[in-house]
Amino acid sequence: MIDQVTGAGALPFALQLKALLDHEARCQPKLCGLRVIESAPDNGLRMTVKLRDFQVRELLSLTRFFGFSSETFSLAVNLLDRFLAVMKIQPKHLACVGLCCFYIAVKTSEEEKSVPLASDLIRISQNRFTVHDMMRMEKIVLEKLYWKIKAPTALHFLRLFHSHIQQQLDAETKQSLNLERLEAQLKACHCSFTFTKIKPSLLALALLALETDxxxxxxxxxxxxxxxxxxxxxxxxxxxxxVCVRELVAKCLSEYCSSKILKPNGQRLRWMISGRTARQLKHSYYKIAHLPTIPEYTC
Structure with missing residues (x-):
């Protein structure tokens, strides 16, 4: 049900929205856990907001490198935030947790032929843990999340809302809302801890409202x-x-477009791959889909 949002065979909007809303609260990170992360001192001993945001940007770099879908990235972020909100992990284990959440999302959202080997993911992400470490961590993540992998993300709501609105507009007005641009903005929001505590449906609506204004x-x-x-x-x-969430989104996008924030760097993943690793990669790994820039429009 979560997968079917648009298309000729899609269910009516009201049914799709109800299905997403029914699961929304159950698939949100626990607020108490998020507050613990938010209040943690930056001493290298505990998970912090800064570490979480850095890890999400790393996942976005991997998504870009492999050319994976927006669904994969959004689901990986959801899994990571839900796990961090229920488990107190040490910063040294964050990279392994993040890569496991990413791998679970890849296997859930991508075609089987596009799923890379765990060993390739470890080498490309330049981590030092082993495949065995990653498999053990993946099992822990799945158990702590009660094997509830699929979740209604802000991307699901954004696409559903966009499709529903488009059906009510004329041909000229339809061009005013660019879905690719909206998804790029959503990815920028995912890189900010601020939005972990906001309902996906509200975040999607705020993106649409801001874009319209x-x-x-x-x-x-x-x-x-x-x-x-x-x-x-x-x-x-x-x-x-x-209005409050819309202002948070506007601030996030403003910072993302400035030099104040470290943007995901897909280039680093390319030039630091060894010749040995490059020879072992499948040809499809080189088809890199870049995160679209968020263009400026004027009246």
Whole structure:
């Protein structure tokens, strides 16, 4: 049900939305665990917000290197945050946990022929643990999450909302909401701990609201705003709550586009691969899909 969002055979919007909302709360990181991470001192002994964000950027670099889908990245982040919120791990184990969450997401979202070997993932990510270490950690992650792998992420809601809104717009107005740009913005938000405590449905709605306000403030589009207002009422989201999250998203994207934040670096993953590793990689590993830039639009 979570996988089926758009397409000719998709279920009605109301049914899809209900299915996602029913699972949303159960697949969110526990707030108490997130607060522990948020309050942890940066002394190298405990998990911190800074370490979490760094690990997510590493996962985004891997996603770009292999050309994996946005679904894979969003699910990997969800698994990582849920695990960190229930387990107190040492910083030295974070890389192994992160790579395990990524590997689980890859095996869940990608075609079987595209799934790399665990040994290749370890070499490319330049980690020192073994395949056996990774397999043991993967088992721990799955057990602590009660084997509940598939989860409704903000990407699911974003795509569903986008598809629903597009059906209510004319041909000209439809071009005003670029899904690729919205997904790129969502990836930037995933790299910030701030959004781990926000419901995926609300984050997706805030992205759409911000995009509508930013791109069309000089050229109002009543049909688009009416569609967003109707969606807000369907979700029973309070206006103040949406404004607050929208401002957080705007701040995150502003920082992401500046030099204040370290952006995911896919280049490092390419030039530091040894010749031996390169010869062992499948040809498809070199088809790198880059994270699209978030272009600036003017009125």
């Amino acid at each position: 930013d791109q069309h403030e000089c050229e109002p589009m009543p049909a688009l705003r009416e569609a967003l207002d109707a969606l807000k009422e369907t979700l029973t989201v309070k206006a103040g709550e949406l």
